[in-house]
Amino acid sequence: MLEPSYKPKELEEKVRVYWDKNNIRRRVEEREDQKEVVGYVEGPPTLNGEPHIGHVRGRFYKDLWFRYATLSGKKVIFRGGWDTQGLPVELQAAKELGITGEKQELIKIGMEKLVEKAKEMIKTYYASWISSDRLLGLMMDHEKDYWTYRDEYIEREWQILKAAWEERLLGESYRVVGYCPHCQTALSHSEVSSEYELLEDPSLYYKAKLRDHENRYIVLWTTMPFTLITDVMVGANPDASYSIVEVGNEEWVIASNRVADLMNELGIADYKVKGNVLGVDLKGKRYYYPLAEEVPKQKEYDEKFKTHVMVLDQSVDISTGSGLVHMAPANGEIDFNIAQREGLPIFNPFDDSVHFTQEAGKYAGIFARDTDFIVIEDLRKKGLVIKASKIIHEYPTCWRSHHRLVWLARREYFYWVDKVGDKALKAAEGVEYFFEAPKNRFLNIIREMKPWCISRERVWGTPLPIWTCSQCGEKNALFSRKEIVQNALELPDGPNFELHRPWVDRITIKCKKCGGKAFRESFVLDTWHNSGASQYAAFTDEEYRRYVPVEFLTEGIDQTRGWAYSLLILSVIFNKAPKSCYKAFLFQGHILGPDEAKMSKSLGNIIDGNETLSQYPVDAIRFYFAWKVSPIATLVFKPNEILERPFQVLNTLYHLHVYLQQNSVLDGFNDKKHNLIWAQKEGKLNFLDEWILSRSQRITEETIKSYSKSEFNEAAKTLEKFIIEEISQKYVPAIRRELWSDDPSTLDRRLTIYSVLSYCLKKADILLHPICPFITDCLYLECFTDRKDSILFESFPEVDEKLLNDLVERKFTLVDRMISTANALRMKAKLKRRWPVRETVFIIPTTEDFTEQEIRVLKDLINTKQLTIATDLASAPTKYNLKPNVEKLGKRLRKDLPKLFTFLERTDRDTLAEELIAKKKVELEIEGIKLILHEEDFQFIIEPKEGYDLLESDGIKVLMKVSRESDLIKEGTIRDVARRIQAYRKEIGLNPTYVVKSVILWSDDNEIIETVREKVEELKFLVRTENIETVERCDEDWKEEEIDGKRLMIKIVI
RNA sequence: GGGUCCAUAGCUCAGCUUGGUUAGAGCGUUCGGCUGAUAACCGAAAGAUCGCCAGUUCAAAUCCGGCUGGACCCA
Structure with a gap:
């Protein structure tokens, strides 16, 4: 039997234990009766921290979908996985070791230490995540989880690299990154944007003479004079106007709108604007490179590649400096991109410590930023400096060492996504995204077809398995341990070495081409490559063939450019075809804290997952997640809201089951025997039953449709309405009176009601299960004998067309409005609902035929002796x-x-x-x-008319005869008395069905006493007692009640 | 700086595609009532300048433009 009150935390733990004990998860996976087998491999959470409420929401959607798919008749291979490598994990591990992870530090303590710490750390966080998953009820197969750092995973990940290598989609190029000269590491984008400081830098205005012009110069400004050494071109804005300004006997080119300010800044009063030229007309003009003597290599480039030329770009800012920009592709991302576009070379004469190499001529061997003033001096000697001063501005620094970052073009490995053609887009277009906005965004990202830099100068990641020959430069790509061992020159850790740095770095390879010694490119792979390989790497070949493309995936919207993208690109590359590894992808919105602020560690407003799941009813949290907003919307998480409506819905559902169980047990109801088929045969269904049965069909249809469209909030709202408004507020009150009786002659009618209620509740349980698994499985197991070992072995109900009944639904809506209007009238006339009225007349706008049965039900619910329903006023009072x-x-x-x-x-x-x-x-x-x-x-x-009251609402008029006649008053009084006795019974904890020995009553009002005496039999039945006594005196410890200002004292003898 | 999306009652949303009564609903709030499943329920009330500014139109929450604010992605 169910407990009479809903205690969610106890219930949920009981269900967890039941699932564990009965191996429900495994049995669901191993069942053989499902029509279709589909795969699901989750996006791996990064194990660098505790799960917070946003993660919990994401995992909830995964579980919801799993249960939905399972109940839809699919067998889901539901695999979990963990993101265990890459920058975030490495940084967290370094932090926990108390180091910052710079190169010198690592050399000192050894990479082994960092790797060891990373492995240890992910296990700790794993425990937290598993705990949260268990609390949440996530039915994921954690026994078969994939771990992205494991050798077997890495070897499979390499297979994708191999495919790319074979297709020539993998290769080397340059990428401009923020680089810390002190730590000698490249910084990721997020690392760069996290640290800006106010610093002093040189501010240099200089000029460069244009070729083909007598005395005409372009004016340029820089805060990094050393980049003149790597200067390749000058940018102008194509839409801007530039002026030719006469200064002394020279002509300077300056953006027209900057002339006045700039001259003022430079302290030049004597100048004259001679004419204007459009930005576009500057294109292709070449200038004399100012440091041609100092850097012979530049002179070579000049002749060979026609460098030191003016180019056009929208990004050129004409509101600062001179409106012309000097560009050094080796030291700026935009510069680099433009150089690539223009087919100009990248002059990149730096070593790892950011000192100039021999190629830099005069400046060779000097640290880049130390050449700033040398360059200024060299320019000054040539008379090219216009003004050299200082500027204080915000400049990015290294978060570890606080050294100024330098933008450097580093040699990296790329996937040439631009050469994949339309395969990626075709693959992406074939995917279901459920909502338009995220779909468009994703497709736009795919359309960019930008090369993907997959190499990282890091430690803890999948190593790039390419060895470069020290003699001939040949790249020896080896995509498995076996190949590496076979081609190894040196295997210091034996053939079973770990596939990570530093072990893999120690291996040298015999060059395939020349037999020379080849060393590994010391890169590891981008963590997105690592997790993006999961649909292949997490499976065996056989599983991959069977389950990929997987049926459905869901992750946060931030994964659009992350995991969703890398999965798709890797799938297309690996398959060498426009094939996505997922059929559907639902992007979820983000979660915000109660103050509508983004949760972040620095703000300290992170809501912990385990804590929240322990504190609140999990079903209610899950319902709240599903119900509050659509999955793509941002969810503002306000914990107190969980206990409002969501809890109410579950509480009501629970008590509906309690109500069914408590009542049906007394009548020997058996849902195997007294099912709907039986009830239909008995012919005892009335129009209320027909109504709720019809509604339940619609609810089934709507809910399943909403689930299939990932409109989980719609599904939750449909079920909310069904449970609260339709079953609890309308159906149960309507049939309640009938269940009060224990008359054997109406037993079949009661059994019919139980069968209807049981049918509807079971349906609601199954439909709600994906959202609220605990309460629904518990109620299912407790209340139905016609059941399986878990509700998850059920399947979504089919819509029974025969039970759909438009007429009944329409009529019920009308009846419902009529009852509401009647109740409103009672309220207005101060007529208690317990008091019957003599006569009620409705005037309704539509003609409806009411059956005798319906009239009876209506009379009962309105509590009227007579009932007339008319469409005009002719016969109305x-x-x-x-x-x-x-x-x-x-x-x-x-x-x-x-x-x-x-x-x-x-x-x-x-x-x-x-x-x-x-x-x-x-x-x-x-x-x-x-x-x-x-x-x-x-x-x-x-x-x-006299003696009647009238109310009109919503087109329905109702008239009631409000006169208080003695028999009606007596009937009302009896109900009043009964209700007080019942309240008292409940208060002292008596079961509703328990029959007490005696009820003793005293009142200071004779009318009450007389009425009780007169209607003693009726009262005995109503309050379930063998005997009723009225007495002259009472004791003070009796229960005191009040009816319309009169005292009533009650004593119950059990 | 660029892109995508969003803005309607205290909260969550509907209405906008196709312009046309008094902008709806649920939750929450207040008051009154009811209650032998319920923390349910019933009735009433309060609560909105439809983000702002212009435009098109006889008529704009709805269509167009701009602005402001927010979210996300990218620089």
């Missing part, structure tokens, strides 16, 4: 009142108007009104004056 239109009549009758008033007071206005309505006009003679009254002279007001 109404009369008209007339309100004369004084303005109109006054003009016509003038001084005779008072006579009309007197007449109206004396006459039967109802009859007059009906005559006016029928004939449009009436002729009268009042005190010898003949009058013609028109219909439009009056306003007609409908009023109830």
Whole structure:
């Protein structure tokens, strides 16, 4: 039996234990009766921290989908995985070791230490995640989880590299990165943007002479003079206007809108604007490279590649400097991109410590930033400096060492996504995204087809398995341990070395081409490559063939450019075809804290997952997640909201089951026998039953449709309405009266009600299960004997067309409105609902045939002795009142108007009104004056006849005879008394069905006592007692109650 | 700086495609009532300048433009 009150935390733990004990998860996976087998491999959470509430939401959607798919008749291979490598893990591990991870530090403590720490750390966080998953009820196969750092995973990941290598989609190029000269490491984008400091730098205005012009110079500005050494071109904005300014005997080119300010800044008063030239017309103009003597290599480039030329780009800012920008592709990302576009070379004469190499001529061997002032001096000697001063500005620094970063073009490995053609887009277009906005965004990202830099200068990651020959430069790519061992020159750690740095670095390879010694490219792979390989790497070949493309995936919207992208690109590369490894991808919105702020470690407003899941009912949290907003919307997480509506829905669902169970047990109900088929055969279904059965079909249809479209909030709202509004608020109150009886002659009717209720609740349980697995499985197991070992072995109900009944639904809606109106009238007339009324008349706008059964139900619910339903006023106990239109009549009758008033007071206005309505006009003679009254002279007001009250709402008029007649008063009194006794019974903890020995009553009101005596049998039945006594005196410890100001004392003898 | 999306009651949303009564609903709030499953329920009330500014139109929450604010992605 269910406990009489809903204690979610106890219930949920009981269900968890039940699932574990009965191996439900494994049995669901191993069952053989499912039609279709589909795969799901989750996006791996990064094990560098505790799960927070946002992660919990994401995992909830995964579980929801799993349960939905399972109940839809699919067998889901539901695999979990963990992201265990890459920058975030490495940084966290370094932090926990108390180091910053710079190169020198690592050399000192050894990479082994960092790797060891990373492995240890991910195990710790893994435990937290597993705990949270268990609390959440995530039915994921954690026994078969994939771990991205494991050798077997890495070897499979390499297979994708291999495919790319074979297709020539993998290769070397340069990428401009923020680089710390001190730590000698490249920084990731997020690392760069996290640290900016106010620093002093040189501010240099200089000029470069244009070729093909007598005395014409371009004016340029830089805060990094050393980049003049790597200067390749000058950018102009194609849309801007540039002025030719005469200064002394020279002509300077400056953006027109900068001339005045710039001259002012440079302290040049004597100048003259000679003319203008458009940005576009500057294209292709070449200038003399200022440091040609110092850097011979540049002179070579000049001749060979026609460098030191003006190019056009929208990004050139004409609001600072001179509106022309000097560009050094080796030291700037935009510069680099433009150089690539223009087919200009990258002059990149730096070593790892950011000192210039021999190629830099005069500057060789000097640290880049130390050449700033040397360059200024060299320019000054040539008379090219216009002004050299200092500037304080925000500049990115290294978060570890706080050294200034330098932008450097580093040699990296790339996937040439731009050469994949339209395969990626085709693959992406074939995927279901459920919502338009994320779909468009994703497709736009795919359309960019930008090369993907997959190499990272890091330690803890999948190593790039390429060895470069120290003699001939040949790249020896080896994509498995076996190949490496076979080609190894040196294997210091034996053939079973770990596939990580530093072990893999120690291996040297015999060059395939020349037999020379080849060393590994010391890169590791981008972590997105690592996790993006999961759909292949997490499976065996056989599984990959069977389950990929997987049926569905869901992750946060931030994964659009992350995991969703890398999965798709890797799938296309690996398959060498426009094939996505997933059929559907649902992008979820983010979660915000209660203050609508983004949760972040620095703000300290992170809501912990385990804590929240322990504190609140998990079903309610899950319902809240699903119900509050659509999965793509941002969810503002306000914990107190969980206990409002979501809890209410679950509480109601629980008590509906309690109600069914408590009542049905007494009547020996057996859902195997007394099912719907039985009830239909018995013919005891009334229109209330037909209504709720019809509704349940619609709810089934709508819910499943919403689930299939990933509109989980719609599904939750549909079920909320069904449970609260339809079953709890309408159906149960309507049938409640019938269940109070224990008359054997109506047993079949009660069993019918149980069968209907049982049918609807079971349906609701199954439909709600994906959202709220604990309560639904518990109620399912407790309340139904016609069941399986878990609700998860059920399947979504089919819509039973035979039970759909438009007519009944329409009629019920009307009846419902009629009851509401009647209740409103009672309220207005101060008529308690327990008091029956003699007569009720409805005037409704539509013709409906009501069956005798329906009338009976209505009478019961309205608590009326007589009931009439009409569509017009003809037989209604109404009369008209007339309100004369004084303005109109006054003009016509003038001084005779008072006579009309007197007449109206004396006459039967109802009859007059009906005559006016029928004939449009009436002729009268009042005190010898003949009058013609028109219909439009009056306003007609409908009023109830004497003894009735009237209310109109929503087009329905209801009239009730409100007179208090003695038998009705007595009936009401009995109900009043009964209700107080019942409340007391409940208070002292008596079961509703328990029959007590005696109820003893005392009252200071004779009428009450007399009524009780008169209706003692009825009262005995109502309050379930063998005997009722009324007494003259009572003790003070009796229960004191009040009925309309009169005292009632109650004693119950058990 | 660029892109995508969003803005309607305290909260969550509907209405916008196709312009046309008084902008709806649920939750929450207040008051009153009911209750032998319930923390349920019933009735009433309060609560909105439809982000702002212009435009098109007889008529704009709805269509167009701009602005402001927010979210996300990318620089």
